[in-house]
Amino acid sequence: MKMPLVNVHGPDDVRIDQVDIPEPGDDDVLVKVSLCGICGSDLGYIRMGGLGGTQPMPLGHELVGTVAALGENVGSLSAGDRVVINPMANANAIGNGGPEGGFAPFLQVRGVARDPRALLKVPDTLPSEHAALVEPLSVALHGCHKGQAKQGDRVVVFGAGPIGLSAIVALRYLGVSDIVAVDLSEFRLSIARQLGATTIQAQTDLAAALMEHQGRTDLMGMSVPNTDLYLETTGAGPVFEQITSLAKTGARVVVLGLHKAPVSFDLVNLLMRELVVTGSMAYDNEFSDVISMLSRGDIDVSPLISHCLPLSKFTEALALAGDISTAAKVLIDCQQ
Template sequence: MKQVNIHAPGRVELDEVPEPTLGPKDAIVRVAACGICGSDLGYISLGGVAGPTKEPMPIGHEFSGIVEAVGEEVTNIKVGARVVVNPMSNQNQIGNGSGEGAFAPLVLVPNAAGGDAVFEIPDDLSMELAALTEPLSVGLQGVDRASPVAGEKAVVFGAGPIGLCAVASLRARGIEDIISVDLSSHRLEIATELGARATFNPSKDDVWKGICEAHGTSPLFGAPMAGSDIYIEASGAGVVIEEVLANAKTGARLSVVGLHRAPVPVNFLLVMMKSMSIVGSMAYPDDWTEAIAILTRSDLSPMITHHFSLENFHDALAVAQSTDEGAKVMIIADASATGD
């Protein structure tokens, strides 16, 4: 079968590999759809999770599919079930440095006998939308780490897939007054479709003036601070954290979900003066049932802007690497498994 592997920094190939071998505690899933993640782009750039690897590294971890086979010790899932898979469960690391990756027709799910690896999805949830469960879980945890309260005001910096999932998650938590900030006008349009009330583009707009006008201000020693309650940092730009600390009101909360590879200076005097809370968020909880429930009652289809076959992975990659062209790029690994 064909499988996407990283061979060196900036080099990915669609290789011919053997089909996976089933173990007694494992499952094999026929992959219907798999999204290209920002992590995939980072791995490709580095040549691996943290740098070049000795052997080709499979990628692809945001996927849905149909259970093709289960080992004799797997009793919690059945052949033929429509599922999504937590790629990090039971220390599997599917598409994240292990020997498995979901940009392929079939993927091995090791240790599937555990109860937190494979989740069935409703029959009325399409396979492509189901493949958003993983990034939605990332966005949802980032939002929940900020302790949202219905009726509050929130700003999401970054309208890539995780930032867009944060917008959808805020809406799911009862927050309607949401601002989205990004350099891509196209992505800001998608944020609006997902529920953002206002959007600002730093290349065109005075972002903090716009935030203050939309969310009002709160005084700090006579100086007006932005009235937003929650900030979700999903851009990965260090300057955003500095600006939030400088402009946020007393008691505001900042959740950092974007990946920051370089150190970011933090003015803790401002944090103390404003009694601010700063939390980090990485990955997601073990239980994906809430994210699946959100997908069944909310329309996240505007996020999926492009669809490609596995054979056209390099074309898909080019789109995913261009932030202005779209949001979530979806690979249809095996059209027979979509059933849509």
């Protein structure tokens, strides 16, 4: 039998192809995909024409579904279990250059018998819309862990896209209450406010605005914002440069945004401010923490989701996902 699968065939060439429904091997699991979110990296892969490995390259890595069939060596799951997928477990690279992708009605997850962390159960009480956010929330929580975010910190999140908004949720989960989000999009800033952040329009005098919201401190006779931690989620070089010129002595800076071009970094700023600059890529063991956080329901993550469209309207969904004035996280219903 055949099914639709979203593939990248070349730069700006994305298609819904008809492919065979996979049959799981002895160590594998076949997942019936409920929802899959469009990630900023998906938009980047489409522009680039894929990652140069599997051609065409399947897309989709932020997903929730139900176990449809299991290989005989898989003992950790049962048919009907609701699961989220760790796309990078077992080097599967699902939707990230590997041979499988989540924008399809069914997905083969290889090697689950060897590494059960490839699929994690989610409670029946957790809505699928929220479970589909586990992967991006894990990215954000990992960045917060790398930045050693803790209660009492004053934190600024640059960028209110899906990862920046997810970072606000992760910070609140870690007990941080003083959170400022900076973005150009008033639509996305409105979501940041719903999630519990104070917001600043990026075109304002940021130094003055941050000192108003988070206080000021002295740096060699200059007044600078008293911000403890900066999370850079935009991938824009000028934003990183601005952060390093604003930061106080000992401030922590975590880079979560994908920078596609070299960035100018004045090492004098690093030196005299004693900055701690850290990169954060994907996640380690944050999936379980995020599932627990969502299951408790202490933080309403519904504002993160702006649209849900059927797989048959994937092209329209892509256009929405790229419009910062009207969209946050766009989900795809892979059964329609």
